[in-house]
Amino acid sequence: MTNNKALLGIVLVVALLIGCAGMSTGERTVAGGAIGAGAGAGVAALAGGNPWVGAGIGAGAGALTGYLTR
Numbered sequence: 001m002t003n004n005k006a007l008l009g010i011v012l013v014v015a016l017l018i019g020c021a022g023m024s025t026g027e028r029t030v031a032g033g034a035i036g037a038g039a040g041a042g043v044a045a046l047a048g049g050n051p052w053v054g055a056g057i058g059a060g061a062g063a064l065t066g067y068l069t070r
Helices: 002-019 025-047 051-068
Strands: none
């Protein structure tokens, strides 16, 4: 069951990154930040942590990833 969840997570991340293929750098940065914030809050809530902290970390990581991808 855990492997299925991990595989689903990987597939979702890849699908979201492919969806950002035709965007400008600014658009990818904002989209990455938004996706990261949602994912971070969800993971933190499921793990029993603070969703606000997870959202902040996820937003930063997502925005940085969106900025660095081409």
